[in-house]
Amino acid sequence: MFQSFEVTARPEQGPPRLVALRDEMSKDALDGFLIPRADAHQGEYVAPCDERLAWVTGFTGSAGFCAALRDIAGVFIDGRYRTQVKSQVAADYTPVPWPDVSLGTWLEEKLPNGGIVGFDPWLHSAGQIETLEKALVKTGVTMRAHENLVDRIWHDRPAPPLAPAKIHPLEFAGESHDSKRARIAEELREDDHKAALITLPDALCWLLNIRGADIPRNPIAQGFAILHDNGAVDLFMEASKLVELGDHLGSDVKVHPPSDLVSAVDDLTGPVRVDKGTIPFVLSETLGDRAVFAGDPCALPKARKNDAEIAGAAAAHLRDGAAIVELLAWLDAQPIATVRETQVVSKLEAFRRNDNALQDISFETIAGSGPNGAIMHYRVTDETDSLLQDGQLIVLDSGGQYLDGTTDITRTIPIGTPPKDAAEAFTRVLQGMIAMSRLRWPEGLAGRDIEAIGRMPLWLAGQDFDHGLGHGVGAFLSVHEGPQRLSRISHVPLEVGMILSNEPGYYREGAFGIRIENLIVAQIAPELPGADTHRKMLNWRTLTFAPIDVRLIVTDMLTQTERAWLNTYHAEVAEKIGPRLSPAAKTWLDTATAPI
Numbered sequence: 001m002f003q004s005f006e007v008t009a010r011p012e013q014g015p016p017r018l019v020a021l022r023d024e025m026s027k028d029a030l031d032g033f034l035i036p037r038a039d040a041h042q043g044e045y046v047a048p049c050d051e052r053l054a055w056v057t058g059f060t061g062s063a064g065f066c067a068a069l070r071d072i073a074g075v076f077i078d079g080r081y082r083t084q085v086k087s088q089v090a091a092d093y094t095p096v097p098w099p100d101v102s103l104g105t106w107l108e109e110k111l112p113n114g115g116i117v118g119f120d121p122w123l124h125s126a127g128q129i130e131t132l133e134k135a136l137v138k139t140g141v142t143m144r145a146h147e148n149l150v151d152r153i154w155h156d157r158p159a160p161p162l163a164p165a166k167i168h169p170l171e172f173a174g175e176s177h178d179s180k181r182a183r184i185a186e187e188l189r190e191d192d193h194k195a196a197l198i199t200l201p202d203a204l205c206w207l208l209n210i211r212g213a214d215i216p217r218n219p220i221a222q223g224f225a226i227l228h229d230n231g232a233v234d235l236f237m238e239a240s241k242l243v244e245l246g247d248h249l250g251s252d253v254k255v256h257p258p259s260d261l262v263s264a265v266d267d268l269t270g271p272v273r274v275d276k277g278t279i280p281f282v283l284s285e286t287l288g289d290r291a292v293f294a295g296d297p298c299a300l301p302k303a304r305k306n307d308a309e310i311a312g313a314a315a316a317h318l319r320d321g322a323a324i325v326e327l328l329a330w331l332d333a334q335p336i337a338t339v340r341e342t343q344v345v346s347k348l349e350a351f352r353r354n355d356n357a358l359q360d361i362s363f364e365t366i367a368g369s370g371p372n373g374a375i376m377h378y379r380v381t382d383e384t385d386s387l388l389q390d391g392q393l394i395v396l397d398s399g400g401q402y403l404d405g406t407t408d409i410t411r412t413i414p415i416g417t418p419p420k421d422a423a424e425a426f427t428r429v430l431q432g433m434i435a436m437s438r439l440r441w442p443e444g445l446a447g448r449d450i451e452a453i454g455r456m457p458l459w460l461a462g463q464d465f466d467h468g469l470g471h472g473v474g475a476f477l478s479v480h481e482g483p484q485r486l487s488r489i490s491h492v493p494l495e496v497g498m499i500l501s502n503e504p505g506y507y508r509e510g511a512f513g514i515r516i517e518n519l520i521v522a523q524i525a526p527e528l529p530g531a532d533t534h535r536k537m538l539n540w541r542t543l544t545f546a547p548i549d550v551r552l553i554v555t556d557m558l559t560q561t562e563r564a565w566l567n568t569y570h571a572e573v574a575e576k577i578g579p580r581l582s583p584a585a586k587t588w589l590d591t592a593t594a595p596i
Contacts, residue, residue: 009058011090024149031115036065040122042278048158052150079466080376104135114140121145126284127276163213165221174308177209185231196273198225203298236261304497309475316405317543322580323351324546329588341367341380362399362479369394373513390416395513410517425506426552431457432504443536447490470501518544547592567595
């Protein structure tokens, strides 16, 4: 299996490691040290050797950091993890609701007489340190770039990944890497930039049409690149990872050992385009005033999927949808209180593995029943594995990495008879998902401008959820992709070809969770009779096809328009997925997609 269920971190491991870390702080006259969940590439996902935050604290979420001071250690987590962190860290650590409480404010309060706080300059971006130093300017607290103290005490730290890179075929990429490099180099010349520093591995892999396996669940190869204004690339990656590429990279891409990166950056004449949010502080300091903070030049081209990438994603979703339906039909056939969460995860992966194009799952499958469903990023282990009980809901959030696309789908399923308040909340979540799916909007709007559409039915009932409505998704790349988001903090205009998730939810701690998620792609909306033809409009095309459980719907709460959308969607599910199923699953699907 791709997924395992072992416990990877325990709360009791944290306190002695914190003691050892504080000993190192004392040796180096530091009053604090920052431990982010980050690597030198500043991506969301990290290799086991970079799981420093989990190793020190026990917290395994995908975002957060620890500020370890001599008498307090704050674990900063956002709304997705405020339930999870309670069970993962020992009492020696203090959860801090972030970004409600900023690190600067917290340090000012905890170090009222000032102090020196160390940080690894490879693991923090230039933007992060700039923001923090501005917040601390009048506090007497000083930030100091420093050797990583965690690495001093982590004696059995895993080795860095060296998985081989592979060619991403043109039939799936839709554009050669020669064309991509030339296109972005032209943009650099137009802006009078001599080069761009590429730090995010998914951007690098997209640019060069390669994929890798350095990060679990993410088909990326870690490395850095300098893209010059003539289209040439200096690639800083271990040569052993590139042996299977043959002559794919060509003569315009020169490979260098990663140890040469700093000197190569130092030799650049500038101006050099960099992304302030992802460039490691050490490289920003190396560039000095030669750095131009203009964003990663690959970010938007990568987000705007071309026809081949969209076609691949659509095809992958149909095959993935068939696996989902086989699982749902199997689950429905099992007697109540006979199935455990781990069995659901294993069975779903087995159905997905029937597709030879599957390379991995796209993230650890979330199968949270009852109270576990309220933990937004719940990962079942052998110790937390629960039996699905009558009256519970199970949140099933999963996806696959296929050669032609990346999938991500969530369905919430009732076990037996669901509580009335859970069904009402589910219906509101569904109404929000339908509202976003039906939306038309003027070109130029960003995620922050439309995200509330998916929350309104919950808001009207005094309910909400503490995660964004949707994230970008890569093309056989990271399942979480920027810069596009359906979020109140996203300023990036939504454009044709961008794939995003549409996933409103509701969570009641200690009771249940609800989430419904489809992937959608932005496209030019057809003109409406009598509409203002001078205003270009966009709308969504749904990529995900799997039934939404009607047993959780309070049908009287739905409008006629909402009911019509659901019936039309279910008719498409039956048409597109039905022919791909086993006879038993096809029979189940016919019932599950019957009109309401």
